[in-house]
Structures are given as C-alpha cells and as structure tokens.
Amino acid sequence: MCPVAPNTRTILICSGKGGVGKTTLTANLGIALASQGVSTVVLDADFGLRNLDLLLGLENRIVYTAQEVLEGNCRLDQALVKHKQQPNLSLLPAGNPRMLEWLKPNDMQKIVGMLQDQFDYVLIDCPAGVEDGFKNAVSASKEAIVITTPEVSAVRDADRVIGLLNTNGIKPVQLVLNRVRPKMIESQEMLSVDDVTDILALPLLGLVLEDEQVIISTNRGEPLTLSGTKSPAARCYSNIAKRLQGENIPLIDPAKEGGGLRDRFLRLMQTKII
Amino acid sequence: MTLRDLINKLLGRQQSSASTARERLQLVLAHDRSDLSPELLDQMRKEILEVVAKYVEIDMEEGAVSLETEDRMTALVANLPIKRSLKNPDETNQKAS
Numbered sequence: 001m002c003p004v005a006p007n008t009r010t011i012l013i014c015s016g017k018g019g020v021g022k023t024t025l026t027a028n029l030g031i032a033l034a035s036q037g038v039s040t041v042v043l044d045a046d047f048g049l050r051n052l053d054l055l056l057g058l059e060n061r062i063v064y065t066a067q068e069v070l071e072g073n074c075r076l077d078q079a080l081v082k083h084k085q086q087p088n089l090s091l092l093p094a095g096n097p098r099m100l101e102w103l104k105p106n107d108m109q110k111i112v113g114m115l116q117d118q119f120d121y122v123l124i125d126c127p128a129g130v131e132d133g134f135k136n137a138v139s140a141s142k143e144a145i146v147i148t149t150p151e152v153s154a155v156r157d158a159d160r161v162i163g164l165l166n167t168n169g170i171k172p173v174q175l176v177l178n179r180v181r182p183k184m185i186e187s188q189e190m191l192s193v194d195d196v197t198d199i200l201a202l203p204l205l206g207l208v209l210e211d212e213q214v215i216i217s218t219n220r221g222e223p224l225t226l227s228g229t230k231s232p233a234a235r236c237y238s239n240i241a242k243r244l245q246g247e248n249i250p251l252i253d254p255a256k257e258g259g260g261l262r263d264r265f266l267r268l269m270q271t272k273i274i
Numbered sequence: 275m276t277l278r279d280l281i282n283k284l285l286g287r288q289q290s291s292a293s294t295a296r297e298r299l300q301l302v303l304a305h306d307r308s309d310l311s312p313e314l315l316d317q318m319r320k321e322i323l324e325v326v327a328k329y330v331e332i333d334m335e336e337g338a339v340s341l342e343t344e345d346r347m348t349a350l351v352a353n354l355p356i357k358r359s360l361k362n363p364d365e366t367n368q369k370a371s
Contacts, residue, residue, distance in 0.1 A: 152295050152302075159303050162346075188278055188290035195296050199303065201346045269278040 008116040011123050011244075012141035012170065016157030018128030020149050021178040024214060024223075025237070026125040027055040032225040032241035034088035038120040041080070043112065044094035045137040046127040047103065056083060057221025058091050066111050067095025070103075076114050085226060090119070100132065105139035112140035130164060138168050145205060147176040150191035159200055174205035176240060181210045182254035188269070193254060206240035207252060208233050304341035308348045315339065322352060331357040 013026045023046070030042040043066070044052040053059040064079035069092075076092075083089040092115065115122045124141055127133035138144075144165050148158035158175075165173050177196055184190035197204050211233035217224045224234035225241070239249045279289050305312070319339035326332055337354040 152299050155299055156302060156306065160306060163307065185292070188276065188292045191292050191295050191299075195292065199296070199299055269276065269281075271277045273275055273277055273280060 008119060009121050009244075010112060010116060010140070010142045011121070012126050012137055012144040012165075013123060013147065014126035014134065014137070014144060014161055014165075015128065015147045015154070016130060016161040017148075017154045020154050021147050021208070022128075023051050023055055023125050024218065025145070025147050025176060025178070025208075025240075026052060026123050027223045028225045028234075028237035029241055029244070030056070030089050030091075030121075030123055031083070031086055031223045032238045033121050033123075033244070034083070034086045035225070036241060036245060037088065038245070039088050039118070040121040040123065041090045041092060041115050041119040042123045042125060043092045043115065045108070045124050045133065047094045047099050048097050048127060048133065050094040052125050053081075053091060053093050054221060055218055056089075056091055056223065058083065058093075059221070062093045065093040065095040067099050069114070070095075070107055070111060076118075103132075103136055105136050108136040108140040130160060134161075134164075138165065138170065141170060144170045144173045145176055146173060146200075146202065147178050148196065148200070149179045150177060150185075150193075150196055152191075155191070155196055155199060162200060162202060173202060175200060175202040176205050177207040179210045180207045180254055185254055193251075204251065205243055206236060207254070208236040208240075209252070209254070300343060304343040304348055307343060307346070308341055310341065315341070319352075323354070326354055333357060 013022050013029075015022050026042050030040050033040045042052060042056070044050050046052070053062055058081050061081050064074040066079065068074040069076050069079045080090040080092055083091070092111070112122055112124070124137050126137045146158050146162055146165070148154045162173060175197065177193055180193065181190055185192045193204065193207055209232040211224075211231055213224055213229065213231040214233050217227070223237075224231060225237050227234075236252065239252075242249050275283075276290070276293070279293055282289055305315075310318075319337065322339055323332065323334055323337045326337075327334070332354050337352070339350065339352045342349050342351050
C-alpha cells in the first residue's frame with residue numbers, strides 16, 4: 001500500500017438537519033476544486049438516502065459502490081466514477097442501504113484511507129442526523145464544514161453537530177451559511193450572518209445566496225460550478241472553494257447587495273442601539 | 275435591540291421575527307449545551323434559593339436562575355435580590371426548625 005499523501009485534506013460536510021444543502025455543497029465544491037486543478041474525490045457517506053450521484057449527473061454510470069470495494073469484490077478504481085466534463089473529480093458511490101447494518105467506523109476509515117492515497121481532497125457527504133451514519137463518517141474525517149441555513153431548527157441542529165465534532169477532535173470546523181436572503185435580513189425577518197456566527201461561534205468559510213439556479217442545476221444534474229455561470233450561488237460556491245485553497249477572497253456582504261434608497265433606509269433600521 | 279425594534283416597541287407592535295428567533299435560539303441552545311431540562315433547572319433554582327436564604331433574607335419568588343451562553347461557553351447566572359442580611363444564620367436555622 002502506498003503511503004498516505006501527507007497533504008490530503010479530508011473534509012466532512014455535515015449539518016445535523018436534513019435538506020439544508022450538504023449534498024449540493026459537496027457536489028459544487030467538488031467540481032469547483034477539481035476545476036482549480038486539484039484532484040478531488042467526493043464520497044457519498046449517506047448510505048440510507050444517497051443523492052450525490054444524482055446531483056453530479058452520474059447516476060447512470062455507477063457499476064460498483066463502496067460496498068463492493070469493502071467486501072473485496074472489486075478494486076477501488078473500478079468503483080470510482082470519473083466526471084466526464086471535469087476528470088479531476090471522481091465519485092465513490094454509496095452502497096446499498098443494508099450496508100448500514102454492518103458498516104463500522106473502521107470500514108469507513110479503510111475506504112477513506114484508500115482515497116487519501118490517490119487524491120488531494122476527500123470530501124465526505126455526511127448523512128443527516130447524529131446517529132451511526134454520522135459517527136462512522138466523523139471517525140474517518142480530519143476537518144469539517146458545517147452547513148446551515150438562517151432558520152432556528154437548522155441552527156439548533158448545527159450547534160449539536162458542532163459539539164460532537166469538537167468532542168471527536170475534528171479541526172478546523174468551519175461554517176457555511178446557505179440560502180441567505182439579503183432582503184429578508186434587511187427587513188429583519190431572517191437571522192443575519194452575524195447572528196448565526198455569533199450563536200455558533202465558528203469561523204465563516206462562506207455564505208451562499210438563495211438562488212433559483214440551484215434547483216435548475218439539480219434538475220439537470222449539472223452542478224452550478226460546472227457551467228461557469230455567474231449566478232449568485234455559483235459565485236458563492238467557487239469563492240468557498242478558493243478560500244479552502246487558502247486564497248483570501250472577501251465575503252459577500254448581503255447588506256450591500258442593494259444600493260437603492262429603500263435598501264439604505266432598511267439598513268438604518270438594523271442599526272443596533274442597545 | 276435594533277432601531278426597528280425600538281420603534282416597534284414604542285408603537286406597541288411585535289418585535290421583528292429575527293430578534294425573536296435569536297432570543298429563542300439562545301435560550302434553547304443554553305439548555306441543549308448544558309443538557310439541563312427546565313425541570314432540573316427549576317429544582318436547582320429552588321435548592322440554591324434555600325441555601326442562600328440561610329444567610330440573607332431574599333424574596334423566594336423573585337430569584338431567577340438562568341443559563342446564559344456566549345462563545346459556546348454556558349454560564350449559570352443567579353440573580354437574587356437581597357432584602358437584608360441575617361446576622362446570625364445559625365440562630366435563624368434553629369428558629370426555623
């Protein structure tokens with residue numbers, strides 16, 4: 001077995017709550033990193049409800065999965081699905097949901113160890129919840145990105161997950177705030193970026209603006225970062241990838257998204273006075 | 275509190291929903307992080323008040339014990355208004371018993 005590539009970054013993408021954008025972030029980040037020239041693999045650790053293949057448009061190209069690799073029925077390179085338009089990106093599909101009955105942390109570590117030999121980035125798409133699937137995925141990860149939305153339930157679940165990541169020695173843990181609506185923040189009907197980072201006390205890796213294009217790209221199975229569109233969310237995702245790579249890209253300030261008189265007035269109304 | 279909240283307050287309107295969300299989250303997270311249920315917290319409040327009442331006269335109804343959280347650190351905060359101090363706590367105890 002080759003020695004572990006020392007610089008491989010193994011990043012868990014998790015949220016606690018379902019439906020906040022873990023898989024979409026994994027897919028877009030995978031494509032964005034790959035197009036920056038680093039070899040990247042995305043691992044679908046959500047064996048119960050796998051969807052990463054669908055978001056990447058690779059669902060028809062799966063032959064083997066992590067299951068066959070672990071059982072020794074195929075080689076790793078037979079299971080890896082290389083993205084056609086972005087060959088720097090590969091997917092290791094999740095196996096059958098029945099795998100959950102026997103999968104243990106050391107199985108996950110074994111799979112991730114094999115991926116670390118070959119890739120610069122291993123992105124692990126974590127299942128929702130904080131049960132066994134989450135624990136298995138955490139055991140194989142070094143660092144984590146917690147994704148949440150500015151909603152009370154998502155923030156609460158993110159807090160729970162952050163506590164568990166800290167207990168397990170995962171470092172660094174960074175935050176991505178998804179589905180940000182500048183207008184609603186301005187009218188103070190949505191938690192602001194500062195509210196969420198204050199409450200969760202995590203460094204902000206990036207925010208993603210609410211964007212209909214995300215749904216359209218999911219329909220097509222072509223992540224936004226693949227097409228080179230300049231849509232708001234696409235910009236946000238590629239900024240996040242650049243920051244992961246160490247580039248100093250300033251955060252989008254949702255408060256500055258609108259410059260009209262009405263926006264300026266709404267900003268005045270947000271001024272903290274106590 | 276923001277400028278909008280102040281105006282809403284003056285006009286007797288509801289505060290903005292983001293402020294409500296913030297307050298609700300801070301409270302629920304303090305409990306989540308400490309793993310203390312409201313019942314346990316209330317029991318603790320009563321016991322703390324009993325201990326303090328041995329030394330100073332306090333209003334048993336007024337005392338508030340709450341969890342406050344900042345930067346992932348949770349603190350137990352007790353706010354107990356003292357009416358007056360009792361000079362000899364032992365004596366008071368005997369009287370009470």
